[in-house]
Structures are given as C-alpha cells and as structure tokens.
Amino acid sequence: MFQKGYGYSTINSARAALSSVNDTGSEPLVCRFMRGLFNLRPARPRYSSIWDVSIVLNYLRRLVPAANLSLHMLSAKLVTLLALVTTMPGTSCPGHRVYASLRDTLSPHAGVTKDTLARWLKIILKPVQTYTCEAVSDLGRRVGSTLTAKFAFIVSDSVEVESTPDTINLCYNNNDQARVTCRISKDNVNPGPTFSFSSDGLKFDSSRVGTVSKDGNYYQGQFSLSPGAGGEYQVTCRVTHTVLNTWQDKGTIITYRKPPPATPRITVGKDSYQGVRPSNIVTLTEGYSGDVTCRVQGGYPDARNTQLKCGQLVDTGAGHTAVLSFTADQLTRELNGAVCTCTSQHGSRCYSNKETQLTLNVLCKYISCEQC
Numbered sequence: 001m002f003q004k005g006y007g008y009s010t011i012n013s014a015r016a017a018l019s020s021v022n023d024t025g026s027e028p029l030v031c032r033f034m035r036g037l038f039n040l041r042p043a044r045p046r047y048s049s050i051w052d053v054s055i056v057l058n059y060l061r062r063l064v065p066a067a068n069l070s071l072h073m074l075s076a077k078l079v080t081l082l083a084l085v086t087t088m089p090g091t092s093c094p095g096h097r098v099y100a101s102l103r104d105t106l107s108p109h110a111g112v113t114k115d116t117l118a119r120w121l122k123i124i125l126k127p128v129q130t131y132t133c134e135a136v137s138d139l140g141r142r143v144g145s146t147l148t149a150k151f152a153f154i155v156s157d158s159v160e161v162e163s164t165p166d167t168i169n170l171c172y173n174n175n176d177q178a179r180v181t182c183r184i185s186k187d188n189v190n191p192g193p194t195f196s197f198s199s200d201g202l203k204f205d206s207s208r209v210g211t212v213s214k215d216g217n218y219y220q221g222q223f224s225l226s227p228g229a230g231g232e233y234q235v236t237c238r239v240t241h242t243v244l245n246t247w248q249d250k251g252t253i254i255t256y257r258k259p260p261p262a263t264p265r266i267t268v269g270k271d272s273y274q275g276v277r278p279s280n281i282v283t284l285t286e287g288y289s290g291d292v293t294c295r296v297q298g299g300y301p302d303a304r305n306t307q308l309k310c311g312q313l314v315d316t317g318a319g320h321t322a323v324l325s326f327t328a329d330q331l332t333r334e335l336n337g338a339v340c341t342c343t344s345q346h347g348s349r350c351y352s353n354k355e356t357q358l359t360l361n362v363l364c365k366y367i368s369c370e371q372c
Contacts, residue, residue: 004251005250008042012034040201056084060080063077072120075120080120153189153190158185158188159237159239159248159250160182160184161182161183161237161250161252162180162252163178163252164178166178166253166255167255169347169348169349169350170348171259171349176227176228177225177226178225178254179225180225180237181220182195182220182223182239183218183220184218184219184220189241192212193219194209194239195237196221196237197237198238199227199234204238208221221239223237229300231255232254234253235252235254236251257347258348259350260297260299260303260351261298261299262274263275264342264356265295266340266342267294267295268282268290269290280356281358282358283361286333287328287331288328289326290325290326292326292340292358294308294321295320295321296320299346302319303351304320304347305317305344306320306342306344306345307342308322308340310339310340310341313326313330332362335362337360339359340360341357342355342357342358343355
C-alpha cells in the first residue's frame with residue numbers, strides 16, 4: 001500500500017482492521033513504521049482550500065428578481081443555497097429529501113442526479129465575474145475600468161497520474177524511457193496549477209507551469225524516467241495551487257525488468273564454470289557423492305524456472321537455483337562425457353539464449369581398467 005502511494009489514514013485503517021483479527025498491528029516494528037509514515041505522509045485535511053462564503057452570498061443577492069431568472073439559473077441558485085445550509089448533496093443529510101424532490105429543467109424532467117447538482121453548483125461557484133466602474137467628467141466624457149474576477153479553488157483527490165509504459169524490459173539496448181503524465185481537470189482547479197515530480201518520494205524537481213491537453217479539458221505536466229537499473233520506481237507528481245499555496249500528491253509505480261548480466265554459474269565443489277566453452281570440463285571419480293549446483297545471479301526480478309540437466313538427471317528450481325545431488329551409485333562411468341546444461345528464465349524475456357555447459361570426465365575408481 002505504501003508503494004502504491006496510499007497515505008497515513010488509509011494504511012492506518014488497514015492496520016486497525018488487521019488488529020481486530022490478531023496482534024500484528026500492535027507489533028513494535030509496525031508501530032515504528034506507522035510513526036515514520038506519519039512523518040513522511042501526514043494526514044491532510046479533507047478539503048484543500050477554504051473560501052469566503054460571503055462572496056457567493058453577495059453574488060446570489062444580485063440574482064433578483066426571481067421572476068426574471070431562467071428556470072435553469074433559478075434551480076442553480078436554489079441548489080447553492082441548500083448546499084450552504086446542509087451538507088453536500090447526495091448524502092444522508094437532512095436536506096437530502098429536498099434534493100430528491102428536485103427535477104431536471106430539461107424534458108422529460110426526471111429526478112436529478114449528483115452530476116446534475118454538481119453542474120448547477122458550478123454555474124454559481126465558477127462564473128467569470130466582470131466588474132465595470134464608470135465616471136462621467138464635467139465635459140461629458142465617460143471614463144472607467146473593468147476588472148475580471150475568478151474564484152480560486154482546487155478539488156481534493158482530483159489528480160490523475162499514468163505512465164507509458166508502466167513496465168519496461170531493459171535488454172538489447174532498447175528504449176528504457178518511461179513518460180509519466182500528471183493531469184487535473186480544468187473543472188477541478190482554478191487558476192492553472194504548477195507541476196513538480198519526484199522519483200524517490202523525497203526530493204521534488206522545480207515546479208513548472210503545466211500545459212493544456214489536446215482536448216482542452218485538462219492541465220497537465222510530464223516527467224521522463226530513465227534509471228538504467230532494474231527495480232520498482234515510485235514517481236510522485238505534486239500539483240500546487242498558485243494562489244492558495246496548497247498541493248496534492250499522486251504517485252505511480254514503474255517497473256524496470258533487467259536480465260542477469262552473466263550466464264548461469266555451475267559449481268562443483270570449489271570450482272565454478274560459466275558459458276559454453278571447450279575448457280568447461282570437470283574431472284570426477286566414479287562413485288563421487290556431492291552436489292552440482294547451478295545459480296543465476298543478478299537481474300531484477302530474480303530469475304525463475306532454473307533447470308540443470310546432466311544426462312538423464314534433471315532438477316528444476318522455481319527460483320534462480322537448481323541442484324543435482326549425486327549419490328555413489330549415480331555417478332558411474334556411463335556419465336563419462338555427459339554434458340551438464342543449465343538454463344533459466346527471466347521476466348524480461350531477454351535471457352532465453354543464455355546457458356552454461358559443463359562436460360563430465362568420470363574416472364574409473366579402480367586401478368585396473370579391466371575392473372571398470
């Protein structure tokens with residue numbers, strides 16, 4: 001949950017639910033983690049901005065007389081007044097019965113939904129107000145100035161983040177660049193915000209003004225990530241309101257899968273072998289008891305389905321290691337010249353052609369060759 005960008009309140013709720021089942025949530029290590037999480041991602045207020053209600057009320061006072069208002073504007077004024085004296089529409093508040101009795105101003109005049117109420121509220125809360133002051137001089141000339149005012153706001157939890165792609169395979173010198181796009185709808189913020197990004201969750205780069213999306217509906221900022229090393233990287237976008245000086249953070253996880261840098265390693269005793277080479281020969285005596293181990297090192301994530309095959313003997317490990325344990329009656333002269341082959345798979349699909357081969361030179365344990 002932490003890697004997915006959830007905050008303190010959400011993770012603490014999950015811990016409380018876990019504590020109702022067992023004592024895991026009260027373990028000292030969990031408590032230390034929660035204290036650190038609170039410092040790193042403190043709980044934020046539900047609403048990111050506070051605005052002066054009197055501005056809206058003064059505007060509503062000017063919407064008179066009611067007989068001169070359109071049904072649409074009159075409905076918007078009513079919904080705004082109800083929203084100010086009750087909780088938000090669509091909840092189980094005392095004013096909910098009033099909202100339920102409203103009808104759409106358009107045919108067939110069905111019951112309104114949350115989206116309809118939200119649109120009516122925006123008519124009142126988001127107008128571009130123009131104020132003009134004029135004066136007439138003694139010579140009869142008209143002079144004046146015009147001021148255009150807008151409401152500053154940002155809706156909580158309205159930032160969207162996506163990465164293209166969200167998983168990249170680092171192999172064959174392919175393009176390892178991921179592009180992260182952070183956006184917020186124009187309906188959810190005014191004026192346009194600034195954007196900054198962090199690839200470690202701690203240090204953010206310089207804020208810059210966002211651009212407008214092609215469809216004209218969003219403010220957005222972009223960030224490119226090209227780490228070169230395998231792993232999971234959390235990119236966090238911070239959208240900052242330029243007037244209210246508040247911000248919202250939203251993160252996404254980008255996975256870079258990098259194959260192991262070398263071929264599998266076969267180990268017999270203290271000797272190790274890699275690759276396909278004529279010199280990869282191990283000399284053993286018939287009746288030898290011991291392990292032949294194949295291990296794949298490095299890469300992200302770990303290699304899987306590692307297989308070691310020596311003649312008819314085969315072992316397949318679920319992870320990055322496979323082991324064949326020879327007993328005295330298994331290593332016979334019949335395996336002389338047999339080739340042990342080790343292969344493995346990786347999530348990047350860039351490791352299928354990597355293998356190591358080792359030839360077994362099995363000596364007779366008797367002095368006289370006729371006894372072999």
